[in-house]
Amino acid sequence: MNKTIKTATFATTIGMILATAGSAVGLGNIWRFPTMTGENGGAAFIFIYMIFNVVIGLVGMMAEFIVGRSGGANSVTAYAKAGRELADGKVRKYGELWGIFGALGGLGTALILSFYSVIAGWCVYYLYKALKGEVLGSPEEIEATFGALVSTDYSWICCLLAILFTASTYFIVARGIEKGIEKASKLMVPLLFILLIILSVASCMLPGAGKGLEFLLMPDISKVTWKTVYEAMSHSFFSLSLGIACLCTYASYMKKDINLAKAAVQIACIDIGVAIIAGFMIFPAAFSVGVSPDSGPSLIFLTLPNVFTNAFPSTIGYCIAVLFYFLLVLAALTSTISMLEVGTVVIEQKLRLSRSVAAAIVTLFCCVMGSLCSLSFAYPEIGLAGTTFFDNCDYITAKFMLPIGGFFTAILVGWLMPKEKVINELASHGTVNVKPLHVNIFFFLLRFVCPICVAVIFIGQLI
Ligand code: TRP
Numbered sequence: 001m002n003k004t005i006k007t008a009t010f011a012t013t014i015g016m017i018l019a020t021a022g023s024a025v026g027l028g029n030i031w032r033f034p035t036m037t038g039e040n041g042g043a044a045f046i047f048i049y050m051i052f053n054v055v056i057g058l059v060g061m062m063a064e065f066i067v068g069r070s071g072g073a074n075s076v077t078a079y080a081k082a083g084r085e086l087a088d089g090k091v092r093k094y095g096e097l098w099g100i101f102g103a104l105g106g107l108g109t110a111l112i113l114s115f116y117s118v119i120a121g122w123c124v125y126y127l128y129k130a131l132k133g134e135v136l137g138s139p140e141e142i143e144a145t146f147g148a149l150v151s152t153d154y155s156w157i158c159c160l161l162a163i164l165f166t167a168s169t170y171f172i173v174a175r176g177i178e179k180g181i182e183k184a185s186k187l188m189v190p191l192l193f194i195l196l197i198i199l200s201v202a203s204c205m206l207p208g209a210g211k212g213l214e215f216l217l218m219p220d221i222s223k224v225t226w227k228t229v230y231e232a233m234s235h236s237f238f239s240l241s242l243g244i245a246c247l248c249t250y251a252s253y254m255k256k257d258i259n260l261a262k263a264a265v266q267i268a269c270i271d272i273g274v275a276i277i278a279g280f281m282i283f284p285a286a287f288s289v290g291v292s293p294d295s296g297p298s299l300i301f302l303t304l305p306n307v308f309t310n311a312f313p314s315t316i317g318y319c320i321a322v323l324f325y326f327l328l329v330l331a332a333l334t335s336t337i338s339m340l341e342v343g344t345v346v347i348e349q350k351l352r353l354s355r356s357v358a359a360a361i362v363t364l365f366c367c368v369m370g371s372l373c374s375l376s377f378a379y380p381e382i383g384l385a386g387t388t389f390f391d392n393c394d395y396i397t398a399k400f401m402l403p404i405g406g407f408f409t410a411i412l413v414g415w416l417m418p419k420e421k422v423i424n425e426l427a428s429h430g431t432v433n434v435k436p437l438h439v440n441i442f443f444f445l446l447r448f449v450c451p452i453c454v455a456v457i458f459i460g461q462l463i
Contacts, residue, residue, distance in 0.1 A: 010253045017263060018186055020250050021270045022334030025189065027119050028239040029275040030196075030328060031300050034282040036235050038293035041223030042215040045232055046279065048224070052236040053272055056453060059445045060242050060406050061264040063413040066425045068251025069260070070417075074345040075102030075245035078252060079412070087418035095416075101408055105245020106343035108401040110362055112244070113166065113339040114369035115393040120332040121161030121374065122301065125149060127325035135321050136309040139289050146301045155378035162370040169336040170363040173344055174356040188334070192327045193274065199304075199324065200280035202311035209284030215293060216283050230461040233454070234398045239271055241338060243406035244397070249342045257431040261438075281307070297390075340366070369393065407454045414446035 010016040037045050071078025076099040083098025084091045129135045129145065137145070148154055203209060237243045251260075285303040286293050289310075295302060308321040340362055348358035376382040376389035383389040413422055426442065427434045 010250075010255070013255075013258060014186070016250075016254055016258060017266055018189060019334070019338075020247070020263070021189060021267045022331075023241045023246060023250065023338035024239065024267055024271040024335075025192075025274050026331050026335030027116060027123075027328070028235075028335070029271065030278045030331065031119055031297070032235065033239065033275040034279055035297060035299050036231055037216075037279055038283070038286070038295065038299055040228045040231050041220055042283070042293070043217055043219040044221055044224045045228055046216065046276070047219050048229055048232040049236055050272065052233045053240070053268055055445065056233070056406070056450050057236050057240050057242060058261075058264050058268055059442060059450055060237070060410065061240055061247055061268065062260050062426070062442065063409050063446055064242065064245070064247040065251040065254070065260045065264065066413050066417070066422055067409065068248035069254050069256070069258075070421060070425050071248070072252050074252070074349045075105045075248050075342055076346050076350060078102060078248055079245070082412055082417050085418060085421065087420065092416070098408075098412060101405055101412075102245050102248070102346065104401060104405060105248070106346040106362075108244040108397050108405070109246055109339040109342040110366050111369065111393050111401075112397045113169070113336055113366045115373045115390050116332070116336060116339065117162040117165045117169075117366065117370045118158065118374040118390060119297065120165045120329065120336065121158055122149060123325055123328045123332060124161050124165060125157070126301065127322070127329055130318070130321040130325050133318055135305045135325075136314065136317055137305065138309075139291075139306060142305045142309075143302060145305075146298050149301075150298075150377040152378040155375050158377070159371045159374045162374045163367045165332070165336065166340075166363055166366045166370055169333065169340050170359055172333070172337050173340045174359045176355065188327060188330050189270070192331055193277070195320070195324055195327060196274065196277040196281055199307060199320070200277050200284075203281050203283075203285040203288075203307045206285055206288035206307065206311060208288040210287075212284035212287035212293075213280075215287065216279050226457075226460050230399070230457050233457050234403060237402035237406055238398045239275060240268060241335070243402035243404070243409065245342050245405070246338050248409075249345055250338065256429045259428055259432045260426060261434075261442075403454050403458050407451055407458070410446050410450040410454070414443060414451070419443075 010019065067078050067082045068075070071081045073081075079102035080096040080099030084095030086092050126135060135142070135145065149158065204213065241247055282300055282303050283293060285307045286299065289303065289306040291299070291302045293299070304324070305321070308317040308324075311317070312320060340359060343362040344355065344359040347353060347361055348355050351358070372382055373388075373390040373393055380388055384392050387395075423434070423439055426432070426439060
């Protein structure tokens with residue numbers, strides 16, 4: 001009953017890359033990235049976001065991989081182990097307290113799943129509408145469809161869809177991450193990529209798309225505030241699934257000979273690529289039909305149906321709409337699996353419960369929180385501090401938990417773990433040749449650049 005899923009998972013390197021890329025690529029790229037870009041002034045935001053991905057994101061991913069793979073267990077155990085070990089085989093006093101970050105990871109990923117499932121539910125709704133041929137229409141009709149969705153009349157449907165989505169995630173996670181998911185990812189990620197390219201070309205050809213391209217390509221430095229920098233950093237964490245023990249959990253299923261640096265680069269490239277193409281798909285269309293780029297969470301639901309309607313003959317538009325929402329749902333699912341996985345393995349291994357019971361506990365929590373998130377659009381009184389509960393969950397996780405988790409992971413791996421052990425992981429236990437210069441750059445970024453940048457930007461937005 002109590003067996004872990006270690007041997008069943010990530011049998012192949014490509015399976016590992018795709019599953020981890022499946023976690024990274026999701027609504028964060030196609031929904032959250034355009035939303036953030038739209039609200040933060042376009043190209044300037046993208047530029048800063050890219051810098052964070054390269055300077056902090058890659059190194060942060062490698063640090064989490066190191067904690068996870070050397071720990072070889074759930075995130076609480078892995079962080080505790082990393083915090084305890086000293087170079088000479090002794091143990092650090094109170095080192096196991098680092099396990100708190102593993103536990104926060106389990107909680108944080110569950111909170112992310114709570115609001116993420118609401119958007120995923122909207123995608124399911126749009127898939128249904130697309131199948132019925134009802135997402136196509138005039139800009140006014142398209143706006144009315146979305147308006148109805150978040151109104152009081154439909155709020156219970158949204159709530160049910162969010163629960164349904166979380167439940168689907170449960171069924172996959174409860175069975176272990178099977179070969180099916182790896183195989184499905186192999187087909188889905190490239191297909192999503194191709195479809196995004198087709199849609200972005202179509203979007204760029206709409207009349208008036210030029211303004212959108214300008215918005216994406218011409219940085220307006222005057223728009224850059226501390227908030228822009230902070231949002232770019234926190235989104236970089238969100239999109240890479242970084243700072244909340246998700247990568248650490250996946251890394252515990254990685255074989256010892258996998259080159260962690262190479263894996264991090266490949267996953268980050270896929271992730272950035274999808275986000276940028278999504279930008280080219282959304283903004284030219286938004287400017288073309290007069291949807292404001294800072295429309296917030298509704299942005300992709302307001303612009304894309306216009307692309308489907310206006311850029312293609314009706315049957316082709318119909319097929320593309322169906323395929324697109326289908327892939328969006330699947331992309332969301334490969335991400336939600338990774339969110340549910342973190343808390344599930346912690347509960348499974350720490351409380352010695354079966355995998356299905358452990359997953360059920362986390363799912364139940366996410367369903368309750370997800371319902372509150374989804375109802376908070378129609379009933380704003382559910383939220384705290386003058387915003388919706390949906391925004392509260394997004395805020396607490398993306399703006400606080402991820403950067404804080406990333407900061408402490410950098411401290412742990414950069415300063416506290418025995419250096420030889422970290423180098424041994426980087427060298428994949430002797431199977432990879434790492435140059436001393438690269439090791440030095442890695443340590444420099446991890447010890448100084450990452451913690452200082454994250455701390456300064458984090459504190460800067462508080463004051
Ligand atoms: N990165 C995913 C996306 O872009 C979302 C995601 C999956 C995530 N697992 C995570 C975000 C863990 C933060 C932490 O859609």
